[in-house]
Amino acid sequence: MRLTGMQKALWAAAGIAVLAYATLLRDAGPSPGFVAGAPFHPTFSLPDETGRLLSPSDFGGKHLLVFFGFTNCPDVCPTTLAEVAQVMDDLGPDAGKVQPLFISIDPERDRRLGLADFTAAFHPAIIGLAGDAAQTRAAADSFRIHFARENDATAPDGYTISHSPALYLIGPEGDWLRQFTYGTPASEILADLRSRL
Amino acid sequence: MKTLAFSAILSLTASAAFACETVTLGDLIIQNAWSRATIGAGRPGVLYLEITNKGSTDDALVGIATPAAGMPMLHETVVSNGVASMPHAMAVPVPAGQTVALAPGGYHGMLMDLTAALKEGETFPVTLMFQTAGEVTVTVDVLSMRAEGPDCADAGQ
Ligand SMILES: [Cu+2]
Numbered sequence: 001m002r003l004t005g006m007q008k009a010l011w012a013a014a015g016i017a018v019l020a021y022a023t024l025l026r027d028a029g030p031s032p033g034f035v036a037g038a039p040f041h042p043t044f045s046l047p048d049e050t051g052r053l054l055s056p057s058d059f060g061g062k063h064l065l066v067f068f069g070f071t072n073c074p075d076v077c078p079t080t081l082a083e084v085a086q087v088m089d090d091l092g093p094d095a096g097k098v099q100p101l102f103i104s105i106d107p108e109r110d111r112r113l114g115l116a117d118f119t120a121a122f123h124p125a126i127i128g129l130a131g132d133a134a135q136t137r138a139a140a141d142s143f144r145i146h147f148a149r150e151n152d153a154t155a156p157d158g159y160t161i162s163h164s165p166a167l168y169l170i171g172p173e174g175d176w177l178r179q180f181t182y183g184t185p186a187s188e189i190l191a192d193l194r195s196r197l
Numbered sequence: 198m199k200t201l202a203f204s205a206i207l208s209l210t211a212s213a214a215f216a217c218e219t220v221t222l223g224d225l226i227i228q229n230a231w232s233r234a235t236i237g238a239g240r241p242g243v244l245y246l247e248i249t250n251k252g253s254t255d256d257a258l259v260g261i262a263t264p265a266a267g268m269p270m271l272h273e274t275v276v277s278n279g280v281a282s283m284p285h286a287m288a289v290p291v292p293a294g295q296t297v298a299l300a301p302g303g304y305h306g307m308l309m310d311l312t313a314a315l316k317e318g319e320t321f322p323v324t325l326m327f328q329t330a331g332e333v334t335v336t337v338d339v340l341s342m343r344a345e346g347p348d349c350a351d352a353g354q
Contacts, residue, residue: 076302078343081343165280
């Protein structure tokens with residue numbers, strides 16, 4: 001089949017439109033729905049396992065790698081924490097410039113089961129934070145992420161939690177930098193961090 | 198008593214090198230069964246493996262049973278609109294001529310009500326129930342909590 005110049009132009013236009021639409025879909029991730037260019041400073045005030053209340057400004061200008069999860073989550077959460085652990089190992093001397101944080105969205109049960117033991121099993125640098133219900137909801141709202149407790153008679157204690165499984169990168173000034181969607185390889189996260197440190 | 202029996206199973210297999218065994222059931226080949234270590238028995242464990250259907254009829258994994266957990270179930274992690282949840286999966290389809298994986302971020306065996314902590318380096322048996330092919334028991338290798346895939350020489354092939 002031979003295409004006329006006009007047909008070629010039309011096909012090219014259609015191709016560009018499809019690409020543009022695909023880009024739009026990809027970039028229109030549901031969370032967080034911030035406006036590009038507008039400053040976004042997600043925050044939290046949550047205790048670690050010793051009861052010390054921590055906020056983004058308490059980490060001495062480090063980059064923060066933030067993950068919301070719960071320790072009764074045997075599939076998605078360990079996968080992401082393992083990636084974070086790998087990144088911390090691979091950062092070598094730069095590891096001190098990055099603070100990985102695991103914010104529990106199931107704080108009561110996670111405190112009971114032991115959050116620090118859990119995070120330490122992945123990497124000693126990871127700090128687990130577990131507040132009360134209000135502090136937890138405030139942190140999730142500030143990061144514009146979703147989590148919801150869902151009753152499920154077959155789940156441990158009769159409930160499970162749906163949640164945003166991405167990893168969030170916060171800059172030294174508390175500014176939102178980007179998210180890494182679930183399943184982003186450690187090597188990609190590492191390369192991104194290296195370009196910023 | 199249940200715990201005692203289970204400990205016996207674990208200690209028998211604790212020192213064995215990882216089998217990464219391949220098990221055949223009719224047209225089905227099951228391999229790369231692995232799990233992650235747990236801290237204590239208070240949180241659920243997980244089960245991953247690969248099933249290849251070399252036959253010309255579709256089958257499906259419809260259930261799992263193991264002495265390692267009081268309530269093992271098939272789950273599927275679904276990420277939809279940026280939110281992850283893991284509903285119960287009634288069956289994992291194993292179409293003719295295809296390989297399906299229970300793998301991180303997708304189908305998995307959810308091992309609730311663990312009998313004992315799953316310790317790295319140990320193994321435990323899991324019986325898989327298929328709609329057509331029947332039942333078969335495979336050996337599951339318990340890897341580190343940080344493991345992201347099976348730890349066999351032929352892993353990922
Ligand atoms: Cu599950």
